[in-house]
Every structure is written in C-alpha cells, then in structure tokens.
Amino acid sequence: MxxxxxxxxxxxxxxxxxxxxxxxxxxxxxxxxxxxxxxxxxxxxxxxxxxxxxxxxxxxxxxxxxxxxxxxxxxxxxxxxxxxxxxxxxxxxxxxxxxxxxxxxxxxxxxxxxxxxxxxxxxxxxxxxxxxxxxxxxxxxxxxxxxxxxxxxxxxxxxxxxxPTPKNLMATVIHPQIEIKTSDARKLLRETVTLKNATKQWANVGGLISGLYANDYNLIGRSLKDYIAEPERSKLIPGFDNVKQACLNAGALGCGISGSGPSIFALCNGEKTAIKVSDAMENIYSKIGIAFDIHVSKIxxxxxxxxxxx
Amino acid sequence: MxxxxxxxxxxxxxxxxxxxxxxxxxxxxxxxxxxxxxxxxxxxxxxxxxxxxxxxxxxxxxxxxxxxxxxxxxxxxxxxxxxxxxxxxxxxxxxxxxxxxxxxxxxxxxxxxxxxxxxxxxxxxxxxxxxxxxxxxxxxxxxxxxxxxxxxxxxxxxxxxxxPTPKNLMATVIHPQIEIKTSDARKLLRETVTLKNATKQWANVGGLISGLYANDYNLIGRSLKDYIAEPERSKLIPGFDNVKQACLNAGALGCGISGSGPSIFALCNGEKTAIKVSDAMENIYSKIGIAFDIHVSKIxxxxxxxxxxx
Missing domain, CATH: 3.30.230.10 (Ribosomal Protein S5; domain 2)
Incomplete structure (x- = not known):
C-alpha cells in the first residue's frame, strides 16, 4: 500500500x-x-x-x-x-x-x-x-x-x-474579487417561493437533465434559467447583468451565479466559444475595474x- | 388524401x-x-x-x-x-x-x-x-x-x-368514481410553497428524468415523491393513503395522484407487478365500497x- x-x-x-x-x-x-x-x-x-x-x-x-x-x-x-x-x-x-x-x-x-x-x-x-x-x-x-x-x-x-456530460461541454468561470459570504447570500433568499416560479424552476431542472442525457446543447442552454436565487443574489455581484448578456452574445449556452457567488459561470459548446466567452467576461470586469481570476475548463x-x- | x-x-x-x-x-x-x-x-x-x-x-x-x-x-x-x-x-x-x-x-x-x-x-x-x-x-x-x-x-x-421510456415500465391506474373538479383541486394549493419543499421537488424531478433516461427503475421509484400537491389533494380521495401503501407493498415503484385526481396511478417494472398492483388497488376500493374503473397499461x-x- x-x-x-x-x-x-x-x-x-x-x-x-x-x-x-x-x-x-x-x-x-x-x-x-x-x-x-x-x-x-x-x-x-x-x-x-x-x-x-x-x-x-x-x-x-x-x-x-x-x-x-x-x-x-x-x-x-x-x-x-x-x-x-x-x-x-x-x-x-x-x-x-x-x-x-x-x-x-x-x-x-x-x-x-x-x-x-x-x-x-x-x-x-x-x-x-x-x-x-x-x-x-x-x-x-x-x-x-x-x-x-x-x-x-x-x-x-x-x-x-x-x-452524463456531453463531450464538448465547457465551462468558463470568472471570479470577480469581491467578498460575498455564503451566509449573507442565503439571507437574501425568502423561505417561501411562489408555486408559479417553483414550477418553472423544476421544469428547467427537467430540461437541463434531459439536455445532459440527450447531448442536446441547445436544450441545456434553454434550461439554464433561475427564478429563485439569481434574481436576488445577482444584486450582490457588480456587473452581473452585463456579464450575462455579454456571455450570451459571445455564444454561451447559458450563464449564472456559481454557488452563492461572486463567481459567474457560463456553459459553452466547445472550447472556441468558451474562450470567446472568457474574453467577453474579462472585458466587462476590466472596464468596471474589479480584479478577477478566470478559468476555462472542460467539465x-x-x-x-x-x-x-x- | x-x-x-x-x-x-x-x-x-x-x-x-x-x-x-x-x-x-x-x-x-x-x-x-x-x-x-x-x-x-x-x-x-x-x-x-x-x-x-x-x-x-x-x-x-x-x-x-x-x-x-x-x-x-x-x-x-x-x-x-x-x-x-x-x-x-x-x-x-x-x-x-x-x-x-x-x-x-x-x-x-x-x-x-x-x-x-x-x-x-x-x-x-x-x-x-x-x-x-x-x-x-x-x-x-x-x-x-x-x-x-x-x-x-x-x-x-x-x-x-x-x-424516453424504459421498455418494461407499466402503469396501473384506478379511477374511484367520486367527483373532484380540477378547479376545486387547484384551490387546495397555496400560491406559495416553502423553498425547502420546492427544492426537494426539483431534486426529484431531476431524479425521475434521470431514471427514465438511464432505465433505472429503482431511481424512478425513489423519485416519485410529491411535496407540493399530494399532501393537500390526497385528502379529497378516500382511501388514498391505504391504496398508496398497498401499491408499494405489492411492488409498485411509486404511486401518486393522476392529474388533480381522483384517479391514482402507480408505475411498475413489468406487467406481472402491474397486475399485482391492480389487484391491491381493487381490493381496497372493493372494501371501501366505492365503484371504480381500473387500467393496466404499457406506457x-x-x-x-x-x-x-x-
């Protein structure tokens, strides 16, 4: 041994x-x-x-x-x-x-x-x-x-x-160097959610899981929606909305908060897009003037x- | 034409x-x-x-x-x-x-x-x-x-x-002949749900979809849980808890309310179990003295x- x-x-x-x-x-x-x-x-x-x-x-x-x-x-x-x-x-x-x-x-x-x-x-x-x-x-x-x-x-x-993970699925993750405590991010969430939003959320969970099994990149992208945490927690991340829009414009399948933030992830079909998305993310935080780390990775x-x- | x-x-x-x-x-x-x-x-x-x-x-x-x-x-x-x-x-x-x-x-x-x-x-x-x-x-x-x-x-x-549907998946459905209007069943549901229950619900949606893709009958069964509608709506269906327990005892993967009721469905691995489950359902409603229709069906x-x- x-x-x-x-x-x-x-x-x-x-x-x-x-x-x-x-x-x-x-x-x-x-x-x-x-x-x-x-x-x-x-x-x-x-x-x-x-x-x-x-x-x-x-x-x-x-x-x-x-x-x-x-x-x-x-x-x-x-x-x-x-x-x-x-x-x-x-x-x-x-x-x-x-x-x-x-x-x-x-x-x-x-x-x-x-x-x-x-x-x-x-x-x-x-x-x-x-x-x-x-x-x-x-x-x-x-x-x-x-x-x-x-x-x-x-x-x-x-x-x-x-x-299972589709083989060309890549993630781009940026960590803007601001501090958000998990406990603070949790406090932003209400103890109850509307049945309407909850239903949309589990519909998307079903879609994302389906997309992953079926290698359906487009479905994965359509399902990357968050009606519960992102609307509240994104307020704690300067530039979030701009980063998300820029990622989608650069071809990301979807984009959201990693865990309770402040990192932001995007999922992409293929490395070329993942790098474009990385450039788009960098560009935003360079302009805002917040230091960051950025990672482009296979799953x-x-x-x-x-x-x-x- | x-x-x-x-x-x-x-x-x-x-x-x-x-x-x-x-x-x-x-x-x-x-x-x-x-x-x-x-x-x-x-x-x-x-x-x-x-x-x-x-x-x-x-x-x-x-x-x-x-x-x-x-x-x-x-x-x-x-x-x-x-x-x-x-x-x-x-x-x-x-x-x-x-x-x-x-x-x-x-x-x-x-x-x-x-x-x-x-x-x-x-x-x-x-x-x-x-x-x-x-x-x-x-x-x-x-x-x-x-x-x-x-x-x-x-x-x-x-x-x-x-x-996709696993090929041995069967459904047994019993329709106890009582009247429940969809609109009445809807009224029983609250407009908000706890985040805790909602999270359990989408975890199970993820599990059910995974089970269907992976032909994992056991996972399908474990995921057939409802924290949102069943706890409220099952009150409108006489004998529901007994039927559910009897179905599970007879080998059903899981059991729940079909739509807004009053029908109750069970999913089973194979026809033999589906028929056993049908017998178990029949048995309960015969004892209660409510007329019923029952269906055993492939998906x-x-x-x-x-x-x-x-």
Missing amino acids: KKEIKIFSPATVANVSCGFDVLGFALDTIGDEMVVRKAPQKGIKITKIIGQDLPLEISKNVAGVAALTMLKETNLDFGFEIEINKQIKPGSGIGSSAASSAGAVWAINKLIGSPFNNLDLVRFAMEGEKLASGTAHADNVAPALFGGFTLIRSYNPLDIIKI NNKGIKILENR | KKEIKIFSPATVANVSCGFDVLGFALDTIGDEMVVRKAPQKGIKITKIIGQDLPLEISKNVAGVAALTMLKETNLDFGFEIEINKQIKPGSGIGSSAASSAGAVWAINKLIGSPFNNLDLVRFAMEGEKLASGTAHADNVAPALFGGFTLIRSYNPLDIIKI NNKGIKILENR
Whole structure:
C-alpha cells in the first residue's frame, strides 16, 4: 500500500442556475493540490498550507474536520499528515472548502485501500462544509468526488445521481474579487417561493437533465434559467447583468451565479466559444475595474485525481 | 388524401408525483375513439357523441374548440365532421378533455397532409383544455400528442421535451368514481410553497428524468415523491393513503395522484407487478365500497394512433 499520495481536488460549480441546492459540476483547470501521507501517530495533522492563510488546527480546518469524521468510522493504529496547496480562494463561490474537505477524505480512503464508497466520502466531506458555511450541504463535494454533473436527489437518505456530460461541454468561470459570504447570500433568499416560479424552476431542472442525457446543447442552454436565487443574489455581484448578456452574445449556452457567488459561470459548446466567452467576461470586469481570476475548463468527468503516488 | 380517419386518442397521467404541472405520460389501454371526416361545408360539426353525455355544440365542446382554433390558421374550402366515442369519463383525472382536444386536431392535421407539427397541435389542443378547466395547460395534451413521457419545459415560448421510456415500465391506474373538479383541486394549493419543499421537488424531478433516461427503475421509484400537491389533494380521495401503501407493498415503484385526481396511478417494472398492483388497488376500493374503473397499461410511446383510414 502507498505511503503518500498527491492529489488534485477540483473546484466545482454548484446550483447551475435552475438546480438550486441540488446540482453541481466539477472543473478541470482549477483545484487544490494536497499531499496526504501515513504517519505513525494516530489522528490527523495538517503540516503545511500554502497559497492561502488558513488554520492548521484540525478542528478549524475543513479538511481536518472531514478527515476526523471519517477516521471515527475506522479503527486504524496510524494517522495521517496533510499538506494543502490551496489554489482555490476561499469565498470565491467555486467550492473552495469542498475541494479541501473532499480531497482529504478521498486521499485517505485511497491510502487505506478504499473501504468507503463515494457516498460515504460525501457524507464525511459534508462535515467540512458544515464548518465552512454552517450547513452540511453536498452540492460542491458531490461533483468533486463523483466528477461530472451530480444531482443530490435526497439528503435523507443521501442519494446522489451522476449525470452524463456531453463531450464538448465547457465551462468558463470568472471570479470577480469581491467578498460575498455564503451566509449573507442565503439571507437574501425568502423561505417561501411562489408555486408559479417553483414550477418553472423544476421544469428547467427537467430540461437541463434531459439536455445532459440527450447531448442536446441547445436544450441545456434553454434550461439554464433561475427564478429563485439569481434574481436576488445577482444584486450582490457588480456587473452581473452585463456579464450575462455579454456571455450570451459571445455564444454561451447559458450563464449564472456559481454557488452563492461572486463567481459567474457560463456553459459553452466547445472550447472556441468558451474562450470567446472568457474574453467577453474579462472585458466587462476590466472596464468596471474589479480584479478577477478566470478559468476555462472542460467539465471534469473524473473528479478528484491522483497526481503522484509515492 | 384520405376522406375519413378513425383514431385512438389516449388517456394520460399528468403531474406524475414530483412533476406538478410539467410532466405527463400516455396510456395505451384506455382512450377516446374518434372518427373525423372531411365535409363539404366549412368549419367543424360534431355529429355524434356516444359513451358520455357531452354537448355537440362546438363552442361548448373541447374537441370543437380545439379544432376551430386550428382551422383559424388554415385556409380550407371544406370542413370536418367529428364523431366521438367517449371512453374516458370526464372528471376522472386521466386527461378526458385532453384526449378529445388532442385527437380532433391530430386527426384533422392528418387529413390535410400534416402542415402542423406536434408543438402546433399542442397549442391548438390547449384551447380545448382552457374550455374544460379554465387554464390552457399542456400536461395532458402533450403526452397524448407526443406519446411517452413529456416535459413542458416552458409555456412561453412553448417548449416540450419527449423523455424516453424504459421498455418494461407499466402503469396501473384506478379511477374511484367520486367527483373532484380540477378547479376545486387547484384551490387546495397555496400560491406559495416553502423553498425547502420546492427544492426537494426539483431534486426529484431531476431524479425521475434521470431514471427514465438511464432505465433505472429503482431511481424512478425513489423519485416519485410529491411535496407540493399530494399532501393537500390526497385528502379529497378516500382511501388514498391505504391504496398508496398497498401499491408499494405489492411492488409498485411509486404511486401518486393522476392529474388533480381522483384517479391514482402507480408505475411498475413489468406487467406481472402491474397486475399485482391492480389487484391491491381493487381490493381496497372493493372494501371501501366505492365503484371504480381500473387500467393496466404499457406506457404508450406513440401517442394518438390511426385505427382506420377510409
């Protein structure tokens, strides 16, 4: 059995317009790198974090909390050290906490011969999410662990469906560097919605899932509509409406808020369009004068992957 | 070109638990039979209705209204006579008005060389639905016209997706002979729903659509949950909870209210189970002492079909 593993744990886009709280997909060109190694001492130790200023203390670190939750269901006479090269900025809305939580438990599971399945790993990683945002949501950890598009059909019992991804589907994601806390974005949402809007929302969820199964890019685009969160949350993102319009003009299938923002994603048919859309997004935020990161990526159908086995 | 056509226009199950107002499927063993023939006089004439006591006057008959709406977009120098053998009882909750509305426009379209596509025909047939229930809904006329399972992704513009049907999927439908008006069933629904329930609902729509594409019968069953209409409307159907439990015990994948009731549908994997479920349903209503009709049917993947060309 391996002693040490280096992994890539992807950034993820949750909600995906119509799929509020239930849909998500994984990216390929942005993610955390983590080294996890067996150590003689029981328990978890986070030995190094580079890239971001985050706590090494395991009870305050999402990777530590997720890993500890997992260890409680094992009976190992050894422990693990974790190093995190944090590439995804916390608060970016592309699953920063999820990548570290999911990465930690996935890597440990590999090192001990994979006694746990993906659904178990989601359950453990959700405890990291709980630390990060107060709710144990799965819409980022699920796509990180399963890869591709995932649907959280139910939390109790936990039921996650992997949806196939059309092969030319690309995502362009821009992270304008403003701060939106998930908890603040949640507060903008009302506890009730009109039946009329809810019905439109699930009609579009049905359309998006159909489009993904049927490789119908146009249907995917038509279904990327959000009647619930976007009308409220987009107010927190300067330039959102302009970015969305510019993406659609540049040929994007659809465009929406990634998770609770501030990142904005667009889905595109093919790399050429995805790059055009990237240029369009850049152009808007350059004019507004807000710094940004931008990512053009295939949908990552594999999820977390091994970079090195040592 | 044919002078006269005899068709079968199927009964349909709308809503399908999670898919309130957007999903529906067509049955094979119950439907209206209609004869539509060219006539020298312009316009529409309903010459005969057997099976039910319904108005011959075209402005008061759903088939008449749908057909007239269609004729407005043509420029024909002849008209049509319609005979209806009404097999589906009005108010049964299995798309009685939809079958006649859709059947009329489908048959006329065939007789004039099919200038209209299915989406046009849905649009015309919806006018019949408007006469019947006050709202121009498409969740019964769409599966009657397209066959199989249909999703109304959007009304404006009208966008209907045909979802593939796993080949062993069967429906058992019981019509307990009590009266529930669609308008009364609508009044039971609140104008707002909790975001929590709405989210569960669209998670299940996603699950059901996935199950249908992936031939995953178990997933179809897990997704047949309704947090919106069933908790309210089931109160209007005596014995509903018992029937549902008995269906599940007999092996049904899931069970719910057909349309706005009073019919109850169950989906099953294979005919053997569908018949067991039928026995279980019968048993309950025999004990309660309510008369009923019961139908065991494949999902009708074709929709309306020609019985005779003359």
